[in-house]
Amino acid sequence: MGRGRPVEALILTADERGYLERQVRRHRVTRSLSERCRIVLRCADGMQSKQVAAELGLSEHMVGKWRRRFLHDRIDGLLDEPRSGRPRSIDDDAVAAVIERTLQTLPADATHWSIRSMAAATGHSHTTIRRMWNAFGLQPHRAETFKLSSDPLFVDKVRDIVGLYLSPPTHALVLCVDEKSQIQALDREQPVLPMMPGMPERRTHSYVRHGTTSLFAALDVATGAVIGKCYKRHRATEFLDFLKQIDGNVPDDLDVHIVMDNYATHKTPTIKAWLARRPHYHVHFTPTSASWINQVERWFAELTRKQIQRGVHTSVGQLEADIRSFIDRHNANPKPFRWTKSADEILAAVRRFCQKTERTLCTEL
Template sequence: MAHRGPALAPLTLTDDERDQLQRWVRRRKTTQDLALRSRIVLECATGASNSEVARRLGISLPTVGKWRARFIDKRLDGLVDEPRPGRPATIGIDRVEQVIIDTLESTPANATHWSRASMAEKSGLSKSTVGRIWKAFGLKPHLEEGFKLSNDPFFTEKIYDIVGLYLNPPESAVVLCVDEKSQVQALQRSQPAFPMMPGTPERRAHDYVRHGTTSLFAALNVADGTVISQVHRKHRSVEFRKFLVKIDKTVPEGLDVHVICDNYATHKHPTIQTWLGKHPRFHMHFTPTYSSWINQVERVFAEVTRELLQRSDHRSVQALEKDLRDWVRAWNEDPKPFIWTKTAEDILDSIARSLQRINGAGH
């Protein structure tokens, strides 16, 4: 006889409970945790076993068992995260839900986003309670991230082109991500830094003297992570052509050169077009507008900023340029290629989901 597990306690829903669960599932701005827990309970109410519910929703069996038991024990209140040890909770799920809805779907009259104090005043709860609710549901009203969607009419074609170079590079060719980090400032701090000590971080003066700027031209080899670089005081088409000449001398003969760069006018100047016409092994691939994130050389610029420029102290442009050359030289002694994993379809699907969220927020 086959061994069976313990019989499951029946899970039945009242009409009000079913309506509330379905509302949480349908609401666009319900937190993902609460929506998933609601789906689990609704599936269990169909009479399905825990293993069947886990299979349908693509989650683990213990997760189904946990929220089934919590709902049977505490009903709708059981779908809210358990309180921490201490004074028993004194607010119900309705007030918790209202805080979440107000946080996601409204703003205070005199501010752009909620603070714990303003939400506490609106909800009648304490600031610490508001903070615990936000933490439990991953809400951080004080944080924001910037973005700008591309309006390039050939966005999809360019994404497929560039991602194809990353994931399936052509044979007998090198793929280079190229850009300029322009207007890098030589900054001299007004006072010497206080060195780090146990319990005390390094301290630097917030004001400085400017000694001029330079630009770092860089080409990242996506296969091995090495960087070809030059520094120039300006970043016109003249300097870009000089950089292409250096790339041409550096890359072994017999290899095609695929250059990924942005739509900056310098990169399309007639001077550059003339030079490219005389060097047919070079193939230009332009990123979509407002899409610098797809150019891997931006990762190199982030590293040089973090490791060198963020705390730099240079008394001349010459000193800054020497440090930039030294940094690239050290990088090439132990290069670290960046591994690209997203397919073009993954990127386009992600952008489509973002557009749905933006359009939904506008209603």
């Protein structure tokens, strides 16, 4: 005959399981509550207390304690009981007044509130204001930019280009084409001091310009390989020459789908005539003010971060040589960018943002 007390089965409702899983995923939940939720979820999966303790690195006594607490009080049993201590000196109304003032007013001498200016205006300490703002996720010192496309064909173009990324046509090549213009060859007025233990790399804020170059690039969506060439200018003449370079690197039996923006250089009569003579070329224009949909912009960001931003170049020739070297190294082991959002998901996100913006404007009016 077996020994020990029988263990009562722990069965969760759908709402309880959903709540527990949300607490485990949340970043701002206390570690203790997240740990208790994990214990209950493992027990609900039929695991014994000894197994749960071994998996989570806890004592068997602790697992049994929170299992019993949950069986007795359900979700409420996982929460900490009120503890003795000094009562709150700031009630909910005072907190609500600070949050409302933060969201709806501005200081007379600044464009946004700071912790100390709000503390001076409300009479609370700056640490109290900090705790209130942290609790509500408020950061008045931060600001982000946005721009919505006003292209009347925005929906159609998004579906067209995202469709190319997620389901490219067979026996075809999809290239994202654009130019990064006016790349400056910058030299520092004084030598760069290298990084040392406990000290970052240091450079002067002032610089000397040695000219500019413009990079035309085409990113192969399937492989991640890049065709690139630098020019002194970025006119239709240079763009046509770059298209010819692309044509020379593409097999004649493949259709070529080019994704590019609405820059005037891309739509001159010369460019249109060149493309018209090649029916296997298909152009897909991105929506206006939507450069994020062109994957080559992501590669330009890599080029800027890894090669240009902290580079020191004493001539345009040196800058162009570094860019060519970067392209060669990239193409030696190319990796494509993985597009994850469907057109429906993108359009739904834009719709939610527009609705949120509209509600904000209506509130202000």
